Amino acid sequence: MHLVSDSTGETLMTVARAATVQYENVQEIEHVYPLVRSHKQLDRVISEIEKAPGIVLYTLVDEEIAHRLEQKCRELGTPFVNILDPVFAVFQSYLNVTQTHRIGGQHAMDAEYFSRMEALNYTMMHDDGQIWDDLESADIVLLGISRTSKTPTCIYLANRGIKAANVPLVPGIPLPDNVKSLKNPMVVGLIASAERIQQIRRNRVLSLNSEGYNDQYVDRKEISQEINMTRRLCSEHQWPLIDVSRRSVEETAAEIMTLFKDYKTARENGVAEQQ
CATH class of the missing domain: 3.40.50 (Rossmann fold)
Incomplete structure (x- = not known):
């Protein structure tokens, strides 16, 4: 072609x-x-x-x-x-x-263009929980365990002018209180099947030639527990949860943008307030 x-x-x-x-x-x-x-x-x-x-x-x-x-x-x-x-x-x-x-x-380098650039800059600065103290300024915050496409999804959203941050969920490390109490941004959890995450993690380990990695990182049972932890957390805080197992980044982002549109409408009508 x-x-x-x-x-x-x-x-x-x-x-x-x-x-x-x-x-x-x-x-x-x-x-x-x-x-x-x-x-x-x-x-x-x-x-x-x-x-x-x-x-x-x-x-x-x-x-x-x-x-x-x-x-x-x-x-x-x-x-x-x-x-x-x-x-x-x-x-x-x-x-x-x-x-x-x-x-x-x-x-064209118009207001929309500069809005996208601002969103991209914000997203890169708030990737993988790098900055915790100003997440209220985000439009969307994604939560998920390792290898659930948090970063590429955030970058895709940023290219649509949405300030997206992502926070990793790590076993044994409590989620910071300021994330649990977020009021302005929409918080969304991402999960995938244990089989899918295990496959991606194994490929990741092989690509990095990692010899000293933690066996639990690729253990199916441990991964299942991490997924259940994510489910419980999102259920407790009434955060929407998206399974990305069979979704492309674009499809995941499209689902999030649909949720975000409804979220903004509800907030404008004085209905939504995340606990």
């Missing part, structure tokens, strides 16, 4: 991967061409397509450059799709307004 964009190419990569996962036993080869904004840059892209013909997905605002790419694809007999054209057509029909043809508009 050839992914041709006048911006970062992230939209194309997301669409391409969402499509390819629907076809088992198909191994895709991606050629990504970001920031294609001139005919000279397009020449290089066309040369690569000629060498290895394949499906062409593109997002090009410049109509002349887009038209030239389409013509070349027709000559080569290569399928091509402007993935945003159907979306723009619906918007234009519904709004009765033409598009602005603004390149990379979704990446």
Whole structure:
């Protein structure tokens, strides 16, 4: 596949991967061409397509450059799709307004951009319980034992402008009182199956070539006890609990964002107050 964009190419990569996962036993080869904004840059892209013909997905605002790419694809007999054209057509029909043809508009350094940067900075500073004393300023606090995807989920949320902190749950170490008494942020517990956590922990130990690790870290019975500890804690404080065993980070984050939307609505209505 050839992914041709006048911006970062992230939209194309997301669409391409969402499509390819629907076809088992198909191994895709991606050629990504970001920031294609001139005919000279397009020449290089066309040369690569000629060498290895394949499906062409593109997002090009410049109509002349887009038209030239389409013509070349027709000559080569290569399928091509402007993935945003159907979306723009619906918007234009519904709004009765033409598009602005603004390149990379979704990446503009506006207030939303700086909000995301602030959230990312906050999340990195509050990863794995690094800072405990200002968690009230978080939007979301994730709790979980080791290897429950706390950090990647927080980073994903931060990229959506949500200030997310995460706190590890460690056997034998009580959860700090200031975490138990949080009022502003939504607290969410993450768990996974004992089998899944054991597998990830074993791989982690092997990748680090750790010789002096604690055997209990990968013991199935000990892991089950850690999971039960998380369940009891969340039940006691009425915190929502999400099982991430069969969820991607994106799916986990989507579930959390849905909960967070309801949480904010309830707070605005004066209903929610975590004990």
